[in-house]
Amino acid sequence: MKLEQATIKDIARELQVSSSTVSRALKDYPGISDETKRKVKEMAEKLNYRPNAIALSLRKSRSFTIGVIIPEVVHFFFSTVISGIEEVAFSRGYNVILTQTNEKLTREKSSIDTMLSNQIDGFLVSYSKETTEFSHFSKLLDQGYPIVFFDRVPEIQNAIHVIVDDYAGAYEATKHLIQQGFSRIVHLAGPSNLKISKERSRGYSDALRDHGIPFLPELLVECTQGTDEEAHKITTKLLQSLSPRPDAFFANNDLAAVGAMMACKAAGYAVPNEIGVVGFSNWQFCSIVDPSLSSVAQNGFRIGATATEILLDWIEKKINLEDIQTSVVLATELLVRKSSVRIQNT
Amino acid sequence: MKLEQATIKDIARELQVSSSTVSRALKDYPGISDETKRKVKEMAEKLNYRPNAIALSLRKSRSFTIGVIIPEVVHFFFSTVISGIEEVAFSRGYNVILTQTNEKLTREKSSIDTMLSNQIDGFLVSYSKETTEFSHFSKLLDQGYPIVFFDRVPEIQNAIHVIVDDYAGAYEATKHLIQQGFSRIVHLAGPSNLKISKERSRGYSDALRDHGIPFLPELLVECTQGTDEEAHKITTKLLQSLSPRPDAFFANNDLAAVGAMMACKAAGYAVPNEIGVVGFSNWQFCSIVDPSLSSVAQNGFRIGATATEILLDWIEKKINLEDIQTSVVLATELLVRKSSVRIQNT
DNA sequence: TTGTAGGCGTTATCAG
DNA sequence: CTGATAACGCCTACAA
Numbered sequence A, B: 001m002k003l004e005q006a007t008i009k010d011i012a013r014e015l016q017v018s019s020s021t022v023s024r025a026l027k028d029y030p031g032i033s034d035e036t037k038r039k040v041k042e043m044a045e046k047l048n049y050r051p052n053a054i055a056l057s058l059r060k061s062r063s064f065t066i067g068v069i070i071p072e073v074v075h076f077f078f079s080t081v082i083s084g085i086e087e088v089a090f091s092r093g094y095n096v097i098l099t100q101t102n103e104k105l106t107r108e109k110s111s112i113d114t115m116l117s118n119q120i121d122g123f124l125v126s127y128s129k130e131t132t133e134f135s136h137f138s139k140l141l142d143q144g145y146p147i148v149f150f151d152r153v154p155e156i157q158n159a160i161h162v163i164v165d166d167y168a169g170a171y172e173a174t175k176h177l178i179q180q181g182f183s184r185i186v187h188l189a190g191p192s193n194l195k196i197s198k199e200r201s202r203g204y205s206d207a208l209r210d211h212g213i214p215f216l217p218e219l220l221v222e223c224t225q226g227t228d229e230e231a232h233k234i235t236t237k238l239l240q241s242l243s244p245r246p247d248a249f250f251a252n253n254d255l256a257a258v259g260a261m262m263a264c265k266a267a268g269y270a271v272p273n274e275i276g277v278v279g280f281s282n283w284q285f286c287s288i289v290d291p292s293l294s295s296v297a298q299n300g301f302r303i304g305a306t307a308t309e310i311l312l313d314w315i316e317k318k319i320n321l322e323d324i325q326t327s328v329v330l331a332t333e334l335l336v337r338k339s340s341v342r343i344q345n346t
Numbered sequence C: 001t002t003g004t005a006g007g008c009g010t011t012a013t014c015a016g
Numbered sequence D: 001c002t003g004a005t006a007a008c009g010c011c012t013a014c015a016a
Helices: A008-015 A019-026 A034-046 A053-060 A076-091 A105-117 A135-142 A166-179 A195-210 A228-241 A254-266 A300-315 B008-015 B019-026 B034-047 B053-060 B076-091 B105-117 B135-143 B166-179 B195-210 B228-241 B254-266 B300-315
Strands: A065-070 A095-100 A122-125 A147-150 A161-164 A185-189 A220-222 A248-251 A276-281 A294-297 A327-330 A333-335 B065-070 B095-100 B122-125 B147-150 B161-164 B185-189 B220-222 B248-251 B276-281 B294-297 B327-330 B333-335
Touching (some): A008 A019, A008 A034, A019 A034, A053 B053, A065 A076, A065 A105, A065 A300, A076 A300, A076 B095, A095 B076, A147 A300, A161 A166, A161 A300, A166 A185, A166 A195, A166 A248, A166 A276, A166 A294, A166 A333, A185 A228, A195 A220, A228 A254, B008 B019, B008 B034, B019 B034, B065 B076, B065 B105, B076 B095, B076 B300, B095 B105, B122 B300, B135 B147, B147 B300, B161 B166, B166 B185, B166 B195, B166 B248, B166 B276, B166 B294, B166 B333, B185 B228, B185 B254, B195 B220, B228 B254, B248 B254, B254 B276
Parallel strands (some): A065 A095, A065 A122, A161 A327, A185 A220, A248 A276, A276 A294, B065 B095, B065 B122, B147 B161, B161 B327, B185 B220, B185 B248, B248 B276, B276 B294
Antiparallel strands (some): A095 B095, A294 A333, B294 B333
């Protein structure tokens, strides 16, 4: 009833051979008689032997484990990324240790500490909103620890990262709204200390400029929280205060887009005919809200998978640090649904 | 530029003392002079010493890591559970290793194997849909490995598990619909091999019976997939084929509920006035669909947190196996929104 | 108050 | 073809 795992020594004792022989037999090393191999493997099976990964880690100074640090697990985008990470890691024989920072810097730092203690082979990181200074990461990089950043990437020289083309995504979304005949387009932006927010805002304003629509500062509003409630309030206020009223909303995330959409409906405007709405991320619910929400899709699974491939190649020295492109930019895709397409009169 | 971690030996060498002294000084053991303690700690700081958790694990045959096996990460409910797990584990000094089975039995088994290899201290499991036979779990339990099941729990004697009161939740939801004046209530049920589905169906039929409404087999329909598309199709068909038509839908999950709701709207019926809808799980999107979806909330965070508390207490022998209630049942809460409440005529 | 030795499970190295 | 030994980093019983 105890949970005693059989070890190599146990097999050795039973078979009256040395543990080195057992070790070699189990790994099909050359120079071991087939007879011995057979016996050893049989006994291993019988004793239900399982190699002790901890001992192996100690020996090799490698844990075959990677650490993932993200702001939140309960978040459609991040959970998708995790899924990609887990898939690739598993298929390449690595474990995934997960921590969420809940957007707290202290938590981020202490997570790094425990992971270092656990002799993690490398890090996958999307940092917290509180993080504005990156020395705790650059120190690690200097010491030679592999880190691949994704989504939220720091301004560190040569930090490897995987992101999506936020600029192009935002540009396309804005262009699409313009082509639908909307011209007073509000951008509900994200926190301006995140690069993704800045890129999306840039895409928005460039698209306006390229289509001859003046950029108006009062139409670019920062939503720090990114919740639907916040966006709802802001939108309601904008609809009342601005004149002429806005005729479209491009939100930096889907939840905010839905909040805006609901505010428009509540104020008596028809979406999409009177007001168009586009979100960003393509969360699950985009297709089930009414009207269904157009959104810029960023493939979280692929972000996670790509980041993990790079990290593991790096860990396994399959690639030299110098050969890695410091920045992998994945394409986004605008998914046009009902919320942004004006219905033709029949 | 190498990633050489300082060890106890390094500190010892620098200070010309033995490594045991260092070890003891670092842990504030009694019988070490304050002077030595101070010096050791200083040097530890200076060399940026970090205890090697791997070596510790080997020594103590304890890894301070728990393994989580779930069907899918990209799933609102499960991600909430993970969040609860991670929170408690972190606060008690444990790491979380995560794998998803993608509902595959083979993956479930191989995950267990790698986790065992990694000398995991215990398991938190919600098994895959493919799993119909539980010997791979009961074997572990017999060997003394702590396992706490949640959400999907196996029919193993004395297996510890944390679940929500599916029966009561379904009962309340159905009763609520009845009280709103609905009487031809369809139940879109889940796969019948999962206990949660069975419990929810039982709650549904008992509520009908207790309120004098006959249970009609044709109103209990199994949705094996649980997707909105599937529910949409089924609902459309039911609305056409049944006479008199159903006047309410209680779905075993929210996605199906939304599918049903959209089918009703597409068929020209008003929700909630002509047809009421209630879901189960209280996914994020419940409040943002139109009309907002009434749903039975199951607190995933609390499920994860509770399961983890039990597991860690068990691991740390704070509780005897005999003293653990084999089954912890958390309450559900019916959240009434618009989709099920008939609007009063003014 | 401090040091020595042994061992957790594994494998690389050197000898037979 | 196989065995003995040492080492990965840490802790602890025993000794001094």
